[in-house]
Amino acid sequence: MSMTRRQALASGAAVLATTIARPAIAAKEPIQVGYLPALTGPSSSTGIGINRGIQLAVQEINAAGGIDGRQMELITRDTQSDPTKAVNGAAELTRGQKVSCVFGPVNSGESLAVVPLLARTNTPQVHPCWVDTLTDPQKYPMCFRNAPTNQQIGGAANRYVVEVLKRKKVAVISDTTGYGTASVNAYVPMLKEKGAEVVYQGNVDAANPDVKPELLRMQSAGAEAIMPWSVNAGFLSRIINTRGQMGWDVPIVGQTTLGIGLIAGLLEKHEYWANVYPNNFRPVCFDGGGKLTDRTNGFLDRLKSAKIEMGDTLLWWIALGYDSPRMIAEAMKAVGTEPDKIVGYLNQLKNFPGVYGDISFTPERHNGYPDEQVVMVEANSLKDGAFKLAPGYSS
Amino acid sequence: MVQSIILTGVAIGCVYALIAITYNVMFSASRVFSFTAGTLGMLGGVFGSLFISRMGLPVAIGFLLALAGGAIFGVVTEIVAVRPVLKSLEQHLYVLSTLALALMVQQFTAIEFSTEQQPFPRLLDLPRVDFDQLFWLPMLACAFVIVGLELLYRHTLIGHAFLAIAEDNYAARALGLPERGLRMASFAIAGGIGALAGFAGGEMLLAFFANAPTLTFYGFVPVALGGMGNNRGAVVAGLLLGLFQQAANFLVGGIFASVAVFTVFIIFLLARPDGLVGSAVGRRV
Numbered sequence: 001m002s003m004t005r006r007q008a009l010a011s012g013a014a015v016l017a018t019t020i021a022r023p024a025i026a027a028k029e030p031i032q033v034g035y036l037p038a039l040t041g042p043s044s045s046t047g048i049g050i051n052r053g054i055q056l057a058v059q060e061i062n063a064a065g066g067i068d069g070r071q072m073e074l075i076t077r078d079t080q081s082d083p084t085k086a087v088n089g090a091a092e093l094t095r096g097q098k099v100s101c102v103f104g105p106v107n108s109g110e111s112l113a114v115v116p117l118l119a120r121t122n123t124p125q126v127h128p129c130w131v132d133t134l135t136d137p138q139k140y141p142m143c144f145r146n147a148p149t150n151q152q153i154g155g156a157a158n159r160y161v162v163e164v165l166k167r168k169k170v171a172v173i174s175d176t177t178g179y180g181t182a183s184v185n186a187y188v189p190m191l192k193e194k195g196a197e198v199v200y201q202g203n204v205d206a207a208n209p210d211v212k213p214e215l216l217r218m219q220s221a222g223a224e225a226i227m228p229w230s231v232n233a234g235f236l237s238r239i240i241n242t243r244g245q246m247g248w249d250v251p252i253v254g255q256t257t258l259g260i261g262l263i264a265g266l267l268e269k270h271e272y273w274a275n276v277y278p279n280n281f282r283p284v285c286f287d288g289g290g291k292l293t294d295r296t297n298g299f300l301d302r303l304k305s306a307k308i309e310m311g312d313t314l315l316w317w318i319a320l321g322y323d324s325p326r327m328i329a330e331a332m333k334a335v336g337t338e339p340d341k342i343v344g345y346l347n348q349l350k351n352f353p354g355v356y357g358d359i360s361f362t363p364e365r366h367n368g369y370p371d372e373q374v375v376m377v378e379a380n381s382l383k384d385g386a387f388k389l390a391p392g393y394s395s
Numbered sequence: 396m397v398q399s400i401i402l403t404g405v406a407i408g409c410v411y412a413l414i415a416i417t418y419n420v421m422f423s424a425s426r427v428f429s430f431t432a433g434t435l436g437m438l439g440g441v442f443g444s445l446f447i448s449r450m451g452l453p454v455a456i457g458f459l460l461a462l463a464g465g466a467i468f469g470v471v472t473e474i475v476a477v478r479p480v481l482k483s484l485e486q487h488l489y490v491l492s493t494l495a496l497a498l499m500v501q502q503f504t505a506i507e508f509s510t511e512q513q514p515f516p517r518l519l520d521l522p523r524v525d526f527d528q529l530f531w532l533p534m535l536a537c538a539f540v541i542v543g544l545e546l547l548y549r550h551t552l553i554g555h556a557f558l559a560i561a562e563d564n565y566a567a568r569a570l571g572l573p574e575r576g577l578r579m580a581s582f583a584i585a586g587g588i589g590a591l592a593g594f595a596g597g598e599m600l601l602a603f604f605a606n607a608p609t610l611t612f613y614g615f616v617p618v619a620l621g622g623m624g625n626n627r628g629a630v631v632a633g634l635l636l637g638l639f640q641q642a643a644n645f646l647v648g649g650i651f652a653s654v655a656v657f658t659v660f661i662i663f664l665l666a667r668p669d670g671l672v673g674s675a676v677g678r679r680v
Contacts, residue, residue, distance in 0.1 A: 044510055081510075176650055203650055207609045209599045210403045213645040216396070234512030234601050265514045266601065268523070 030073035031066075031337055033328060034093035034123075036104030036114065041081025043107045043231070045260070049313035049385075050106050050128070053321025056306055061325065067332045072325065075099055079110050086110035087117060094121040100337040103127070103324050108134065108179065115143055124342045126328060128320050131182070135366040142343050146324060146359050148369040153255075153279050154187040154229075156374040160277060161225045161253050162194045164376075164392035171200035171223035173214060173239070175230040183229035183255075191227075199223050206235040215242050228254045237266035244272035252276045259379040259387055261312060276379035277390045283357055284315045285377055286388045299355045300384070315385035316356055323354035398525065400641045406530040406599060408637020409537035410436070413592030414614025415621065415629035416540060417585045421469075422624050423561035424581030425481065427489040431472045433611025434497040435465050435586055437604060439593025440515055441508050444602030447516040454518050461594050462587045469586020472496060473579050497607060505604040515597035529598045536595035540588055541630060557581060561624070616660055622670035632670070 035054065038047035054074070062071045075097050077089030086105045093099045094117075101124040105111045108131040118125045119140040127134065128147035135145045161167050172188055174180030181203050188198050199221035204214055218226060228239050236258055243252065245268075252258065258278035267273055284296055292300065299319060303310060310318065328342075330352065335341035349368070352359040359368035377387035417432040442464045446457035476492040519528050548554040559567040560577050568574045593600070593610070600606050616636050621628025636656070643655040664670075 040506055041510060202648060204648075205650060205653055207605070208644065208652070209407060210399075210641065210644065212399055212403075213641075213648055216645075217648060232512075234603060237512075262511055262513075266512065 028070065030071040031332060032073050032075050032097055032099045033325065034090070034097065034099035034102035034104075035074045035076045036079050036086055036089050036093070036102065036106070036110070037076065038081040038086075038105065038107050038110065039078040041079075043081040043109070045262075045313070046317055047079075047081075047106050049317025050321035050324075052303075052308050052313070053318040053323070054103070054325055055321075056302065056308060056318075057322045057325045059306075060302075061329050067329050072329055074325070079105050079107075081107060081110070083110045083113040087113045090114045090117050094118065094123050099123070100332070100339070101126070101328050101342060103328065105129070115140055119143060122339055124339050124346070126324055126346075128324070131179075132186075137364055137366050140366075142339065144346050144361055144366045144368060146327060146354070146368050147320060147356075148281075148374050149367050150183060150186055151190075152367075152369065152371055152374045154183065154190055155371070156376060157227060157253050157277075157279060158187060158191050158194055158196070160376040160390065160392070161227065161251070162191070162196050164390075165225060165251055165253070167224040167251070168196050169199045169222050169224045170196045170227055171218035171221065171225070172198055172227045172229070173200070173202050173204060173218075174228065175206035175232050175235050176203045177206070177230070177232075180230050187227070187229065204235075206230065206232040209238070210242075211235075211238045212242050212246075215239070215246060215248070219246070219248055223250060225250055226252045226254075228252065228258070230255060231257045233257055233260060233262045233266060237263050240272050240276060241266075241268050244269060249275060253376060254278065256280060256314070256316075259377065259382055260314060261382060263379070264382070270380070273380035277376040278379050278387075280375055280377040280387050281316050281357055282373045282375045282389070282393075283355060284319050284386055285375060286381065286383075286386060288389065290388065292386065295353070296355055296386075310385040313385055318385065319354070319356035323352075323356050323359070327352050327354070327359060396645055400638065400645055402526065402530045403599075404638035404641035405634060406533045406596070406637070407641065408634040409533040410592050410596040410600070410610070410633075411613050411617055411636050412537055412630045412633025413533075413540060413588055413595075414610050415617035415633050416544070416626050417589040417592065418614060418618045419624050419626050419629055420544075420581055420585035420588060421472075421477075422618075424557065424578045424585075425473070425477050426484055427477050427481070427493070428615075428618075428623075429472055429477060429489065429493040429582075429585075430611055431468070431476070431493050431497045431500070432585075432589055432614050433609065434500050434607045435468060435589025436593035436596075436610040436614065437501065437504065437607035438468060439465055439590035439595075440597040440600055440602040440606060441504055441513075441593075441604070442590065443594045443597045444513050444515050445508065447518075448514060454516070457516075458518075458594060461590050465586040465588075465590025466583040467586065468500070469582040469584070469589070470579055472586070473582035477578075477582070478575075497611065501604050501607045504607075508602070508604065510604070512601040512603040515600075515602050517598065533592075533595045533599070536591050537630065540591065541626070544626060553577075553580075616656075620660070620663060620670050625670070628670055 037051050038044045058072055079086035103126050105114055108129040111127050111129040111134050125143045130150045132149050172184050174184045200218040256279045258276055331342050331345040335345045346361050347363045349361045357369050357373045361368050376390040378390055381388035414432050414436050421429045439461055442461035446452045446460050476496040480488040480492050556572050556577055560574055564574055617629045617632035620632035640656050643652040
């Protein structure tokens with residue numbers, strides 16, 4: 001087939017046009033970020049709270065021009081609180097969608113399954129799960145945690161019981177879930193190291209409607225504080241109710257779930273919620289004068305103007321969600337979307353100013369949350385998802 | 396300690412006994428063990444919380460609606476999960492069909508109602524005392540069901556018809572009894588009893604989708620111990636189970652309490668495979 005000079009010129013121009021135009025189009029394509037929340041299923045309350053912050057942050061990032069002119073697009077796969085579905089979602093995000101980075105999963109059980117998978121696909125990952133083994137710069141060099149570890153959570157609670165409340169005889173109880181039993185096994189030796197005597201240690205089926213036998217055992221062993229480790233609101237409320245029925249005024253110190261609004265609804269009397277101190281995070285807590293930091297107040301104003309509901313969730317969940325895409329966007333603005341460059345940037349991140357906390361990483365330490373920002377709060381001070389610092393903390 | 400074992404043990408035992416009766420009423424009418432019995436108990440608690448706490452309906456109306464909801468689910472169970480497999484009972488397909496329906500309803504409840512325990516309303520505005528409504532409501536519900544079923548089966552024509560299809564449904568049909576209608580009525584009654592169990596024990600168990608498998612499991616133990624289809628045996632076994640479980644909670648505590656319950660259950664069945672009041676039935680070989 002012969003080709004005229006005019007046809008050859010036209011073809012050449014077309015080829016040139018497509019090759020030049022492609023990067024320009026790519027530069028305008030949205031940057032896809034994988035997102036693996038648990039929006040349904042039994043562990044979804046955390047994911048629903050985090051999701052409110054994430055959506056607000058992505059809206060703000062895109063309204064402000066995106067990442068170097070490119071919009072941030074969240075590719076969401078609901079894990080349904082199920083590790084198997086989380087693995088399927090992660091595989092699809094990395095192999096099908098080819099996302100630049102993944103945030104999540106937001107529950108430890110799902111992350112335990114997903115972190116090794118993402119490590120094999122060389123995808124940068126940021127997650128907020130507490131189980132200690134979920135970061136390891138040697139095994140998972142692309143995985144970062146922008147939340148505390150179980151050691152930090154248990155450490156703060158143990159410090160509060162032993163050093164602030166001066167209680168030496170402690171009862172440690174959990175449900176029979178993996179989280180519960182792992183927490184008891186991890187925290188009991190930590191308590192003993194601090195000089196406390198663990199007079200009761202037990203794992204109880206959370207479906208058991210009566211925990212009085214366990215509390216009687218704790219009482220007869222001389223316990224001066226109860227430390228429950230469970231995310232099951234029914235189980236925790238039974239412990240608080242039974243303590244109230246027994247008229248036994250020992251402090252209950254432990255998991256953040258002790259302070260969620262649902263617990264209030266499950267209590268026989270609201271006054272039973274006194275002397276209960278859950279974990280929380282200093283930047284999102286009211287100080288002794290009932291005030292939040294300027295940064296957190298500004299965030300609350302943004303939540304209110306965006307009409308985001310706060311009464312049925314916790315402020316730290318929303319704040320954590322809000323910070324995560326902002327941190328990822330900051331990395332991409334600085335170094336682009338290449339996985340190695342994102343990881344290189346995060347490895348040098350110092351004091352990223354989050355609402356939830358200031359995050360720093362080093363190549364050797366991928367746990368970014370600072371120890372001193374993990375605190376204890378008064379459970380019955382819950383207002384707009386935030387709490388007052390427990391007695392003993394300076395403002 | 397003894398007071399706590401007896402009060403909580405008998406109260407939870409009554410809930411187990413009611414779930415066991417739910418199994419039995421469905422079994423008598425169809426020869427099918429419907430594993431939706433625990434789901435009915437769960438729904439009783441969820442309906443109570445939904446109608447009274449969330450929707451603000453009066454307790455009496457919420458109670459009647461909860462029972463009606465249970466009865467409707469009982470009928471749906473008969474139509475969807477039991478009737479299609481009646482022709483092949485020997486293949487035990489009902490295990491799959493009733494479990495599948497139970498799981499679907501359980502997941503639907505988790506998605507639409509809540510994945511967390513929700514508060515169940517305090518039904519009577521009475522001060523809290525040692526012998527609280529938390530304990531005596533399940534006992535009262537259990538007594539009401541036992542007396543009600545006795546009166547129904549012994550002193551009414553329709554009760555005699557229920558007994559007839561339970562004894563021999565071919566003969567009952569040959570006599571002109573509407574077997575399908577009676578079976579559906581039995582499932583409706585069973586649904587109401589199951590929902591009553593969850594409603595009466597709601598303050599103790601809370602409104603929670605995951606109560607379904609727990610009640611399915613613990614409700615089946617009195618059926619096995621008391622003899623299949625035997626309501627009196629189920630009540631005695633249910634009460635013994637509740638008391639033993641609570642005593643084990645006090646004596647061994649933690650997860651070992653459940654282990655103790657099932658160890659005794661297995662040993663008992665090895666010694667008396669036909670249950671507490673059952674007797675070995677001869678069969679042609």
